[in-house]
Structure formats: structure tokens, C-alpha cells
Amino acid sequence: MRYIVASKSNLTPEQAAAELKTLAKEIADHDYRYYRLNQPTISDQAYDALHRRNREIEVLFPNLIRPDSPSHRVGSAPSPEFEKVKHQAPMLSLDNAFSLDEVGDFIDRIKRFLKWPADQDIPFMAEPKIDGLSASLIYEDGQFVLGATRGDGVEGENITPNLRTIRDIPLILQGDFKPARLEVRGEVYMTKSDFERLNENRQQEDESPFANPRNAAAGSLRQLDSSITAKRPLYFFAYAYFTSEPNGDKTQEEILNTLKTWGFPVNPHVQLCLNQAELKAHYERLEELRPTLNYEIDGVVYKVNDLALQNRLGVVGRAPRHSIAHKFAAEQAETVVEDILIQVGRTGVLTPLAVLKPVFVGGVMVRRATLHNQDEIQRKDVRVGDAVIVQRAGDVIPQVVKSLTNKRPATSQSFIFPTHCPVCQTPVVQTEGQVAIRCPNSFGCAAQAVERLKHFVSRHAFDIEGLGEKHLEAFCQEGLIKNPADIFTLRQHGRVLEKREGWGAQSLQNLWDAIDKCRVISLDRFIYGLGISQIGQVSAKLLAKHYQTIDALLQAGEEDLLSIEGIGPGMSKDLVAFLSDPQQQKLIHDLRKHVTVEPYLVQEAHNSPLKGKTVVFTGALSSLSRGEAKAQAERLGAKVSGSVSAKTDMVVAGADAGSKLKTAQALGVQVLTEDEWLALVGGL
Ligand code: IVH
Numbered sequence: 027m028r029y030i031v032a033s034k035s036n037l038t039p040e041q042a043a044a045e046l047k048t049l050a051k052e053i054a055d056h057d058y059r060y061y062r063l064n065q066p067t068i069s070d071q072a073y074d075a076l077h078r079r080n081r082e083i084e085v086l087f088p089n090l091i092r093p094d095s096p097s098h099r100v101g102s103a104p105s106p107e108f109e110k111v112k113h114q115a116p117m118l119s120l121d122n123a124f125s126l127d128e129v130g131d132f133i134d135r136i137k138r139f140l141k142w143p144a145d146q147d148i149p150f151m152a153e154p155k156i157d158g159l160s161a162s163l164i165y166e167d168g169q170f171v172l173g174a175t176r177g178d179g180v181e182g183e184n185i186t187p188n189l190r191t192i193r194d195i196p197l198i199l200q201g202d203f204k205p206a207r208l209e210v211r212g213e214v215y216m217t218k219s220d221f222e223r224l225n226e227n228r229q230q231e232d233e234s235p236f237a238n239p240r241n242a243a244a245g246s247l248r249q250l251d252s253s254i255t256a257k258r259p260l261y262f263f264a265y266a267y268f269t270s271e272p273n274g275d276k277t278q279e280e281i282l283n284t285l286k287t288w289g290f291p292v293n294p295h296v297q298l299c300l301n302q303a304e305l306k307a308h309y310e311r312l313e314e315l316r317p318t319l320n321y322e323i324d325g326v327v328y329k330v331n332d333l334a335l336q337n338r339l340g341v342v343g344r345a346p347r348h349s350i351a352h353k354f355a356a357e358q359a360e361t362v363v364e365d366i367l368i369q370v371g372r373t374g375v376l377t378p379l380a381v382l383k384p385v386f387v388g389g390v391m392v393r394r395a396t397l398h399n400q401d402e403i404q405r406k407d408v409r410v411g412d413a414v415i416v417q418r419a420g421d422v423i424p425q426v427v428k429s430l431t432n433k434r435p436a437t438s439q440s441f442i443f444p445t446h447c448p449v450c451q452t453p454v455v456q457t458e459g460q461v462a463i464r465c466p467n468s469f470g471c472a473a474q475a476v477e478r479l480k481h482f483v484s485r486h487a488f489d490i491e492g493l494g495e496k497h498l499e500a501f502c503q504e505g506l507i508k509n510p511a512d513i514f515t516l517r518q519h520g521r522v523l524e525k526r527e528g529w530g531a532q533s534l535q536n537l538w539d540a541i542d543k544c545r546v547i548s549l550d551r552f553i554y555g556l557g558i559s560q561i562g563q564v565s566a567k568l569l570a571k572h573y574q575t576i577d578a579l580l581q582a583g584e585e586d587l588l589s590i591e592g593i594g595p596g597m598s599k600d601l602v603a604f605l606s607d608p609q610q611q612k613l614i615h616d617l618r619k620h621v622t623v624e625p626y627l628v629q630e631a632h633n634s635p636l637k638g639k640t641v642v643f644t645g646a647l648s649s650l651s652r653g654e655a656k657a658q659a660e661r662l663g664a665k666v667s668g669s670v671s672a673k674t675d676m677v678v679a680g681a682d683a684g685s686k687l688k689t690a691q692a693l694g695v696q697v698l699t700e701d702e703w704l705a706l707v708g709g710l
Pocket of ligand 1: 117120154155158213265327346
């Protein structure tokens, strides 16, 4: 048949609309056969011809382009940068378990929290943990309208055009039930065979290969030019959804089934497990299956199947209490230790590092591995020149597992841990009961100063782009910056900086803009940026949420800190030590001359009558654990305290309540029974 190019003279709008509809369906069917079943039924040329015809008609009738148009799958014009998108609900991470014992502890924790009978099982859904990147997909009235990366869990990047190119992701939901708004979450991944093919091509083109399928998927998805993404083979597995119109799903198992009815791929190796023995059996099955799968999995995720229980269990820090990732054993390889270096971190801790003869472990080239601390290096007796086993699990830094002593040269000698800081020569110290050996010269040690500054400007802290490691090192050496507060007066050295190599007027202006942008900063970022020992992003958020203002935090006492769920005794000690150190106090004072710290706004519970109230639980509660009661109160904006005082707003007294109840009565504080408490929170 002679091919007739579509034109307005031979195609009416009605015919065009009808043909676009048929083409969308036909191409989607071929995509399914090709990408999912691996059984194409037409040649590549015939397939390309269908796409061409579709494009041709769309160019003639742009107003008829369908939301499920196959041309969305081939990418669109590059954008200058990704727009930020705030997630409706945070995209959480998962806690890990590395052994069956840890899985047992996880189940016991859940039972205790729920006051569940110890001898009664809780069913779990067990799903392979896909080693890719999580994505959030928003559908409105059944149409895919917005897709985002996880980002920091609160805010991601808008990568809608890139996600549209993934043929596994339906552009229009199948089935009859189409909620007004739906969010689907899942994992984008690249298959092992596609990854190898892509790397071969890259090497032929003299481009650097990707380290592993996950990095390849990430690099492909975060392309500003989505037509590049379109050329990369990416796939998707869905594992969760949230909707504006609940449809009656009560379990994770039902969630997965509903996702399938909408046309999402769900991993076929999921399994409902009724008890721990079944979880173990499924884990072992997947471990065996792992090498035969064409995509990487790095463990099994166990999720409480009952959604009502999931809801009660809630979230601790950044992870839900109801799920855990049971990781597979780390991959190992043999290599040689060429040298042992000592790194000085931002809190002065000396960490020994093994410099290795480069070796591939789990698809990544490893050149360095941590030896943790003096105790570890002594216990393992790792020496320079030793043949060693190194291992790498997921994103964790590679570790030296053991030395192969039978291969050890006769002349080798045990490593002697330095008695002085290798950078500033100050004698090192070790606090009793702690393994870490530190350089105590916090403010005089160049290594610590640079590490602190690196941390201060990092993405999750003050996020100052343009102050890289090299610059910070040079500025410190020349005395332009001594501590984080000096960053805010760096501009007075503008003249000096202008003369430096590599600093044009524009890059300096960008730097001043980046610095100015963070003169107003959220409390959690401020706390995190201080680089307090043991206080990471999660604990900084917990502190911000609890204290709400910087002034309140500066008054924090150990007992109060310990009442915050997620802040342990070690953290409390380090925090109190930090806050009472005159030099740190001066730093905070100096920083506040340049920076306004915004109070932390508790977003949830805006209408809750418990907001800002202090509640004390005492006595034995019968239907819920102390942990769950506390979590309920905090969800509703209340603060939970361990002791009753005139500042207490409410005491919830269980059976056999003792002195706290008496104090409350004496002070005239409102007292609730357990049932009254449940009635109150149940109604909120
Ligand atoms: S559920 C609370 N299920 O693992 C987070 N996650 O370490 C809910 N992942 O960011 C995640 N396979 O990217 C869930 N079957 C699965 C998963 C899975 C892979 C990833 C996901 C998440 C990360 C958490």
C-alpha cells in the first residue's frame, strides 16, 4: 500500500481523533508485549511507523493530543532545572534488620506497642526490596499529572516528563474506579542486562560507565532532557497508594491488588506471611531466587498487612514502625591493604581507613574501607600489606571484615594507633566508656574546622552551593574563614577573592546570593548544621519539633531531652556538652548576628485542643502501650513529659497511679482516666 502523508485535506478532525485513539491503544499493546512479556509481535520498523503516524497527526491537530499519547513516552524539550515539589505526605525510609533475631525484635516491638498478646501472630506482607529509586506519581481523575523523586523525603523534584517515558507507568488508569486524586509510590529500576548493554555502549563512546544498575537508573531519570531518559530502558514496580476517596482496601495485600487493576506492575514475588516462620521461609526463597532475577533486590520488606494496625503504629523519626527491610548478606571480595590512614572528623573523632588495592564488590569499585576505630583495628589486627576480605552492603561504606592471616608476610607489624592528632599534633583523648578516640582541639584543629564547615554548607544543612571542599580548605588555610559565622562576612574579602584563579564576577555573585539565601533558616537545618556529635537530620528535626524555637533549645536539660522519643542518653549527653561549651555558645551567638532562625511550626494537629499542651502519663494503661499513648499525644500536637509540675496541663492516670497522680491532684491539674483519654483522642 502506498503511504499517504496525513494532511488536513485527507483527514477530518473526527477521523484524526479516532485514529489517535486507536494508535494510542495499539502502541500501548505493543509496548506491553515488548517490555513486559518480551514477546514483540511486530518489527521495529513497523512499530516506528506507528509512532511516526501518531506524531504526524498530532502535529496537524495539536489540540487533539491525548493525555495517554504515545509521544509522551519519547521525552520532551530539556528544562533548565527541576522544579521542587512538596510531598503530600513525607516519603519515609525503612529501618533495616540484618538478622532473624533483629526481625524477631522488630515483631516484639510492634506487639509491645500495640499491647498485642505475645503468643498471637501478626500477618505481614513480604515484598522484595527493589534496589532502584523511589518515585511518587500523582493522578487526577485517572490521568497522570505529576511525578516526583523522593528528594529529602519532604520535598522532591518534578520529573514528570521523565517518568512519562517509562512504559510501565500508565498515563491513564485502567478499570472503572478512578479517584479524583491518587498518589502511587513505587520503585524505578533498570534491569541487569540493560545496565550491562548501556555500559558497553558508553565505554565504546568513551563515556564513563555507571557503577551499578541503581546509579544508571538514577542518572537516567534525573536528566533535564527527558528525550535522553526515553532512550534508557527503565521500569517500575508499584508498592503503595494513597487516595482522596478510600475504596475499602484494608490490607497491604488489597493495596497491591488494586494497583494491578489500575494497570501498575506489582512485583510477582510478594507473599502474605502469617507468622515469623513463613517470613523466614520467604526470605530464604528470595535469597535463592536473587541471582536468577534480572533486576537487583537487596532484601525483603516486611509490612504489617492490616492497614488499621499500620496506622496505629505510626512513624518514628523517618521510618514507619510497621515495616522493616530485612537485608541480604553483604557482598564480599578479597584484596590487599596498601596503607592505613587516619581521618579526623568534624567532631574530632579519629577514624582509621584502609587504602585498598582497587577491587569490585557488588558491582562497585572499592578503593577505601573503614576500619571503624582503634578497638576494631586491634580486634581484627589488620596490618598494612595484609590480604583482607572487604564487604559492601547497599549504600553502607565498605568495611574490612577480616585479615587472611595465613597470607601475611612474616615481616608485617601491627598497626599502632597514633597518640597525637595527625593534623594538629594535639595529644588525643578517650572519654571513659567510649570507644572513640578524639582530638580535643575542636576550635584549633584545621581538619575539624574544615570538616565542620563542609558539614555546615552541605545540602541538608545551610545548603550553600559554591563553597566546595577545596575552597573551604584554602579559605581556612589563609585565615579568611575560621568558623561557620565567618561565611556571612566573607564578602568583605571580595576584593581578595576576585583576584583568585577560577573566581569570576559571576561565580562570586552566585556565592553571595547563595549565602544571602540562608540568612533566614529553619530551626531543624540550623541545629543539623551545627554538626553536634550524634545529631543527624532526623534528631535535629525531633529537637526542632520539641523545642520549636532556638531560645528554648538553648535551655535544654538532659531530663527534658530524654523525654523526646528518638533522643537517647548518648545524644542527650553530647547535646548538653555542646550547648554548655563556651566556644560553641559563642559560635551560636555569632551566627545569630547574621542569621534569623525561624521557629519550627508544628504543621499537624492545627485544630487540636491538645496543641501545645503538656501531658503526663502515669500508672498502667490497659489497652495501649505507653509508647502508643505518647505517639497519639504527639500526633495531636501535645508535649509528653515524665514529671508533673505546675506547667502540666493534663495527667492521664492508669491503674495503680501513685505519686504523680497525687501531685497532679494537689496542683489542681486536670486528671483523665484511660477511657476518658481514648474518648478524647478518638474524637480528634
Ligand atoms: S515501602 C516507608 N516497599 O526502599 C517507606 N519500599 O529503604 C515505604 N523500596 O525509599 C517504602 N522496594 O525506595 C517499600 N517493596 C518495597 C520497596 C521499597 C524498594 C525502597 C523505597 C524506599 C526504600 C526504603
